[in-house]
Amino acid sequence: MKAELKELWRFRELLFAMVERELRIRYKNSALGFFWSLLNPLITVLVMTVVFKYVMNNDTPNFSAYILAAYLPYLFFQLTLLDASQSVLVALPVVKKVYFPREILPLASVFSNFIHFLLAILVFFAYLLVVYLLDPRISPFSWTILLLPALLLINFALAAGLSLIVSALNTFYEDVKYIVSVLLYLLFFLSPIMYFSETVLYSGGLGGRNQLIYFLYHLNPVAMLCTAYRKVLVPPQPVQVGENFYPALPLDWGLLGITAAMSLAALIGGYAMFNRMKWRFVERP
Amino acid sequence: MANDIALSVDGLRKQFLLSHSGAASLKTALLWWRRRKLEHFVALDGVNLQVGRGECVALVGRNGAGKSTLLSLISRIYRPTSGSIAVNGRIAPLLELGAGFHPDLTGVENVVFNGIILGLTRKQVQARMADIVRFAELEHHIDSPVRTYSSGMLARLGFAVAVHVDADILIVDEVLAVGDFAFEQKCYARIEDFRRSGGTILFVSHNMESVRQIADRCVWLRGGKVEMEGAPESVITAYQGDRSEVDL
Numbered sequence: 001m002k003a004e005l006k007e008l009w010r011f012r013e014l015l016f017a018m019v020e021r022e023l024r025i026r027y028k029n030s031a032l033g034f035f036w037s038l039l040n041p042l043i044t045v046l047v048m049t050v051v052f053k054y055v056m057n058n059d060t061p062n063f064s065a066y067i068l069a070a071y072l073p074y075l076f077f078q079l080t081l082l083d084a085s086q087s088v089l090v091a092l093p094v095v096k097k098v099y100f101p102r103e104i105l106p107l108a109s110v111f112s113n114f115i116h117f118l119l120a121i122l123v124f125f126a127y128l129l130v131v132y133l134l135d136p137r138i139s140p141f142s143w144t145i146l147l148l149p150a151l152l153l154i155n156f157a158l159a160a161g162l163s164l165i166v167s168a169l170n171t172f173y174e175d176v177k178y179i180v181s182v183l184l185y186l187l188f189f190l191s192p193i194m195y196f197s198e199t200v201l202y203s204g205g206l207g208g209r210n211q212l213i214y215f216l217y218h219l220n221p222v223a224m225l226c227t228a229y230r231k232v233l234v235p236p237q238p239v240q241v242g243e244n245f246y247p248a249l250p251l252d253w254g255l256l257g258i259t260a261a262m263s264l265a266a267l268i269g270g271y272a273m274f275n276r277m278k279w280r281f282v283e284r285p
Numbered sequence: 286m287a288n289d290i291a292l293s294v295d296g297l298r299k300q301f302l303l304s305h306s307g308a309a310s311l312k313t314a315l316l317w318w319r320r321r322k323l324e325h326f327v328a329l330d331g332v333n334l335q336v337g338r339g340e341c342v343a344l345v346g347r348n349g350a351g352k353s354t355l356l357s358l359i360s361r362i363y364r365p366t367s368g369s370i371a372v373n374g375r376i377a378p379l380l381e382l383g384a385g386f387h388p389d390l391t392g393v394e395n396v397v398f399n400g401i402i403l404g405l406t407r408k409q410v411q412a413r414m415a416d417i418v419r420f421a422e423l424e425h426h427i428d429s430p431v432r433t434y435s436s437g438m439l440a441r442l443g444f445a446v447a448v449h450v451d452a453d454i455l456i457v458d459e460v461l462a463v464g465d466f467a468f469e470q471k472c473y474a475r476i477e478d479f480r481r482s483g484g485t486i487l488f489v490s491h492n493m494e495s496v497r498q499i500a501d502r503c504v505w506l507r508g509g510k511v512e513m514e515g516a517p518e519s520v521i522t523a524y525q526g527d528r529s530e531v532d533l
């Protein structure tokens with residue numbers, strides 16, 4: 001793996017060029033450019049907020065900020081995996097004609113989506129500021145924002161590792177991208193995006209095994225990341241479950257540690273797996 | 286490897302899985318797990334080849350003889366089944382002109398990307414941009430998306446980038462038949478320049494006239510093996526005289 005990493009470093013300029021190209025192509029022929037990628041989460045969150053406030057009658061103040069804080073990372077994860085799953089297959093004609101480290105293809109998808117994600121987070125901060133100016137009772141930032149880089153790093157490792165696996169497998173078995181898109185869809189509901197993770201702990205419908213289920217729930221790294229982003233980016237506030245209000249739980253470092261370890265394992269394991277398969281891409285039967 | 290050798294291929298063997306025995310979906314992979322009889326096709330079967338520094342070697346042979354497979358292996362696109370390849374210097378593979386050109390990007394953007402894929406840095410490409418554009422004769426179109434280019438223009442731009450990457454070894458797969466007569470002459474002139482400055486060339490051609498014109502040595506591949514190698518004239522005579530090698 002050391003030799004592979006050295007080779008990848010030698011070709012870093014190609015990785016940059018590919019990321020730049022991907023960003024350029026995406027918005028080359030559209031007038032609104034980057035704003036399209038913001039419009040999607042903004043509209044989604046707007047609809048979710050309306051449904052929550054008026055249909056489900058949930059009164060959490062500034063609820064859209066809580067949704068955004070978890071939905072943006074989820075969206076990064078989803079778009080990256082879907083992009084990456086196609087990355088090698090689409091580039092196969094080039095791969096058959098020129099040598100370069102093949103892992104550059106999925107990594108370019110990861111990096112370009114990560115850049116989008118970072119820009120979206122900046123817009124999110126601007127949104128928090130606007131909310132604060134309109135309603136000074138809701139303080140926009142807390143010191144926990146300093147933990148954001150660590151979350152981004154874990155998130156990046158997880159997305160990159162899984163992207164390497166998915167792109168390699170999808171090159172041989174094109175069913176993989178359909179499986180991935182179904183799993184991602186399910187992941188949306190199994191992650192605390194439309195609800196708070198505390199809901200899982202205090203829900204009355206889990207037959208008293210709430211502690212265990214809460215733990216298992218957060219073994220899903222995406223769910224844990226969504227919880228962590230939300231706790232780090234927006235100040236916690238009491239959570240409404242049914243008629244009752246419960247205090248927000250602090251960030252669970254043990255669970256976050258498990259997610260970090262899983263993400264690192266995904267990155268190393270994914271890279272090893274990709275390297276084992278990459279020479280057979282061009283010989284795909 | 287001795288310093289006067291640019292390229293050394295030793296006992297090279299390459300086999301492929303035949304496509305009808307492969308599994309392109311999970312379903313077939315699961316259904317035929319273990320029961321699948323894998324059929325292999327041997328494209329190269331123990332090829333030995335040495336190319337000296339500054340030499341120009343032509344590969345001839347019928348379709349399916351393994352010429353392109355050999356060039357791809359040398360360009361590191363495949364990994365050999367067995368045997369070894371040693372390369373002394375930087376390779377510019379011209380297996381396809383303008384590999385990776387994106388239709389929606391402009392000529393300039395594509396030149397930068399293509400140059401980097403062939404091993405230049407961004408700065409080096411930018412320093413050569415004017416030369417590349419002049420060589421391709423595309424001064425008026427270089428800022429338009431390449432989807433507006435004709436196939437001749439695309440090939441010219443691809444060739445222009447490839448010959449400006451300063452490689453030590455040029456690997457050419459039947460790509461010189463591009464553009465009009467005048468541009469073809471220009472390509473040959475450029476290759477002549479490359480040779481005079483000490484560059485090494487390994488190329489595949491079905492055009493015996495160009496083999497005679499530029500090759501120092503000719504290698505005839507047949508069924509994945511070297512059938513004959515030597516002076517171009519004698520190899521071409523033998524190749525064309527062989528009845529089983531007459532293209533139908």
